[in-house]
Amino acid sequence: MARTWTPNELGALDHGLREDDLALRDTTRNFLTERVRPHLPGWYTDGAAPVRELAQEFGRLGVLGMHLTGYGCAGASPTAYGLVCAEIEAADSGLRSLVSVQGSLSMQAIHSFGSEEQKQEWLPQMAAGEAIGCFGLTEPDHGSDPAGMRTRARREGSDWVLDGTKMWISNGSVASVAVVWAQTEDGIRGFVVPTDTPGFSAPEIGGKLSLRASVTSELVLEGVRLPESAVLPGVVGLKGPLSCLTEARFGIIFGAMGAARDSLETAISYADSRVQFDRPIAGFQLTQAKLADLTADYVTGMLLALHLARLKEAGTLAPAQVSLGKLNNVRRALAIARECRSVLGANGISADYSPLRHAANLESVLTYEGTTEMHTLVVGQALTGHAAFR
Template sequence: MQPRNPDDLEALRAASDILGIDALLSDDERAVRDRVRAFVDQSIRPGIADWFDRAVFPAELVPELGELGVLGMTLDGYGCPGRSAVEYGLAALELEAGDSGIRTFVSVHGSLAMGSIQGWGTEEQKQEWLPRMSRGEVIGCFGLTEPSAGSDPASMKSFARREGDDWILTGSKRWIGLASIAQIAVVWAQTDEGVRGFIVPTDAPGFEVSVLEPKGSMRASVQCELHFDDVRLPADALLPGARGLSGPFAALNEARYGIIWGAMGAARDSCEAALAHALRRIQFGRPLAGFQLTQQKLVDMVLELQKGSLLAVHMGRMKDAGTLTPAQISLGKLNNVREAIAIAREARTILGGDGVLLENSPIRHAANLESVRTYEGTDEVHTLILGQHLTGMSAFR
């Protein structure tokens, strides 16, 4: 048997698809995947190592992402693409194969900000914002997490009080993606009526943004801290359809669903880098791929990649059928991110010393996935969600 050609990526990818997951996809789904994959190859891969190294988010790609049809991808109407959950998942996978920061932009802007406006906003709010956001002309961020309220959003301190017909917003938010480049923020705050959501222009007087840096993870992305010093908002800034935490939690579940797929993109890219290197690298007179220990690493990585990818497809089908539950989303997020980190780390070992160079993706994916593991619910939070599902008892307090 002849060794595989390390330069034939499609053949390596086909060999890794041992379960034949590709055959589970429709022609339309594969077309979406291939279009996003081509975009990643042409517009993200050539620059991502430099962007990561310089901690730069490539904002020039935002209109291109809009043209690609991945902003608010599953939303219907208002100029949004209206694609299926599986198609969105495949797009998330391919984008994160490029970099977690790019997929995170699509998730924060499309699932969290646009999804909140679509789900809880007035017709006027939807007409005003969603068409421009779907084209990438207006960028939105999502303000829920606070310096002292991360995994426990019910403890948020931000408060909006009524003053006549207006609202006065005070408080702060932390780890808010995109805020320094966004034109609007969907902000959740306590009120006398419970937690409510607001559309807040980022240029409003009293709205301050500071970028959180330097970072060792998600460097080709933007995370910020927000401060609200008596920010005055008109009555029509309120998202009237959301009361309590059910609104932001619904948006978070949309973002978590995308992570189930996206993590497998980072894992797949890491596997491919490791396999190609092992086939090229000659040690002790033969390719590294010919040694038993290397083959065990490759097999273990592909086992988890295949299982995680199959899980993502299954959950996508359930989401399209309207049967996917929050506990199932927690299971997918917990498993796939955890396994993706293990895959990226193991892939780095196969690349040896060269594995720490940014020209090779596994070290970047491993660093990024540490952030993905934390945001949209830590391992601990998703473990307790699943524990509550199994036992019927909440262990959060």
């Protein structure tokens, strides 16, 4: 039989990457293989994963807020962060969501806009996984249009009092701290809210058909009283939360391709072992056509991700380019996972195989942190100069 290549080898995707970035990727891959992958089918079917324990494991691994500098964070390159996101999502999108919400949303907000006291109090324990964070922006009636949020913060003497509801919040029920965005007389402001503050609750959302190995919650704020020191002093307006979302979307560009790669490798392995008509189905032209087309889509998506990482390292990556990456790569990954399921036939609906789990998870990734429609319009505006949001 002729030499076989993995999708990464065929695309020569490691070419030109730094050894230290590859080492971080490989360390993450080894950890997931040994400690996480054997449990994923059970966590998904049971709709429960040991999130607090996983956060501590990821903290010891050094991947929580790894792209940030100082306060216990590694200061890793964008490429390293992207490669790590790909490895984590190759295991499960819910785990990458845990890491992204912790590092690129909650920690990013405090690191970019927080006071020195807020940074010293929260970032080291969040980097270690000892404290989990969540990011309260989306509301029941305001997802793609966060400017319409109804959560309010009003002054009472020297304090702030918050009232409102946030929805679809990853990590909410297990978080020690929530970064909550609210309307004030001065515009939208961010608040660092310890979750044991009276009036704060985070009921978990059940009945999910996607991201079942993660915690998704509602945040309810009823007269939550906070001192002036709880305000993020470094930003007013939507540019604060939107800049954090841009950071998280960058990780998704890589992460989605990790789910695609795992689906593809699973389908290739299965096709080689599944015998029909006295030969492996990998030897049939229709199966090979699927695998060839899917590999071309995967390699193209990874090349885009790596190119955007180089732009980010050069300091020239624009939000519209991040939107292009998320739009392209999540759609490609979802299509790859679905088609890989078809290679597995009836066995593809079993939790023993990953493609359908990845496809179900990617349905959420397609929606959160900017829907396909919103990123399409961002790219459209970049190309034409006309905003079509309203």
